[in-house]
Amino acid sequence: AQSVAQPEDQVNVAEGNPLTVKCTYSVSGNPYLFWYVQYPNRGLQFLLKYITGDNLVKGSYGFEAEFNKSQTSFHLKKPSALVSDSALYFCALNYGGSQGNLIFGKGTKLSVKP
Amino acid sequence: GAGVSQTPSNKVTEKGKYVELRCDPISGHTALYWYRQSLGQGPEFLIYFQGTGAADDSGLPNDRFFAVRPEGSVSTLKIQRTERGDSAVYLCASARGGFTGELFFGEGSRLTVL
Numbered sequence: 741a742q743s744v745a746q747p748e749d750q751v752n753v754a755e756g757n758p759l760t761v762k763c764t765y766s767v768s769g770n771p772y773l774f775w776y777v778q779y780p781n782r783g784l785q786f787l788l789k790y791i792t793g794d795n796l797v798k799g800s801y802g803f804e805a806e807f808n809k810s811q812t813s814f815h816l817k818k819p820s821a822l823v824s825d826s827a828l829y830f831c832a833l834n835y836g837g838s839q840g841n842l843i844f845g846k847g848t849k850l851s852v853k854p
Numbered sequence: 855g856a857g858v859s860q861t862p863s864n865k866v867t868e869k870g871k872y873v874e875l876r877c878d879p880i881s882g883h884t885a886l887y888w889y890r891q892s893l894g895q896g897p898e899f900l901i902y903f904q905g906t907g908a909a910d911d912s913g914l915p916n917d918r919f920f921a922v923r924p925e926g927s928v929s930t931l932k933i934q935r936t937e938r939g940d941s942a943v944y945l946c947a948s949a950r951g952g953f954t955g956e957l958f959f960g961e962g963s964r965l966t967v968l
Contacts, residue, residue, distance in 0.1 A: 744896075765872055774955050782961035783858065783947070784897070791955075830896050841887065841913060842955060844896030 742767045744833045746750045746845035751819045753852050761816040763831030772834040773814040774842060775805055787829075790814060799826070815838045821852045856880070858947050858960035866966045867936055869886045875931040875963045879948030886929050887957060888921055889945040903929060903950070911919055 743766045753759045765771055775787040788799025790807040798854045805816045816829060828849050830843040859878040867873055879886050884905055889897035899913040901924045914920075918936075923929040933940055943964045947957035 772955055776959075778873075781961070782901075783961045784947075784957075785959070786956045789955050819921070832955075837885070840900055841889075841899030841910065842957070843899070844889075846896050 742833060742835045742843055744831050744843055744845040746829075746831055746848045747804050748848050749846075750849045750851065753850070755823050755852050755854050756820050759821040759850065759852070761829050761831075761850060763814045763816065763845060765812050765814060765831075767833060767835045768834050771814075773805075773807060774832040774834070775799065775803070775814075775816050776830045776832060776844075777827050778847070780829065784830065787816070789854050821850075823852050823854055826850055826852045841850070858946055858948050858958055858964050860944075860960035862963055863961065864964045864966075866968065868968050869936060869938060870949075871936050873933045873936055873965060875933075875944050875946075875965070877931070877946030877948075877960060878928045879890070879927065879929070879946070880958055881927075882899035882950070883958070884924060884926065884951040885949040887947040887949070888929070888931050889947065891943045891945055893942075898929070900944075933965075936965075938967050941965055941967045 745764045754774045773790045776784045778784045790851045815817050828847045831845040861876045886903040888900040891897045901921050902910040906926045918934045920932045942963040945962045947959040948956050
């Protein structure tokens with residue numbers, strides 16, 4: 741069965757430090773992987789995706805993620821965190837490019853302190 | 855340009871009542887998705903429309919849940935004989951035709967069943 745795991749419920753980072761939000765996946769075919777962010781009282785917003793090609797993908801707001809097939813991971817990273825990055829982050833999976841749904845992880849709350 | 859609009863933003867109802875939740879997608883988006891998000895969880899897929907037809911309804915939990923999109927634009931999620939366990943935030947998302955995984959989400963309709 742296809743699944744996504746976000747092992748950390750919360751990540752705390754000081755402003756200016758690098759941040760990593762972890763995601764691992766399980767899928768039988770080729771995964772399509774995504775990161776979404778949810779700010780308070782706002783809808784989910786697309787950040788970035790991996791479909792094929794370079795393992796390092798760059799997205800909105802300076803975020804990037806690295807696809808690692810051997811470790812079945814797709815961790816979200818940013819070199820220098822901002823207080824405004826504080827939000828709920830969701831990793832999501834689509835298997836084989838099926839037109840339907842994304843499978844979301846439980847989410848990781850990122851808290852960036854000044 | 856307007857984003858995805860969902861109404862009502864909040865709905866409180868009593869167990870056993872019928873509820874309708876409306877989604878107005880971004881103009882020109884042919885794909886429309888309904889998800890359900892419970893507290894502390896990631897969004898859970900319910901149903902996906904491509905145009906007027908339900909391309910994938912495998913996420914609907916039981917026959918009390920039904921969704922329509924008669925003209926390929928606005929969609930209504932209908933819940934009969936509501937139960938307390940139906941309490942959640944119901945999210946609607948739309949996307950351009952063809953799979954990209956880049957969904958545009960509304961802010962959701964929070965349903966509370968007393």
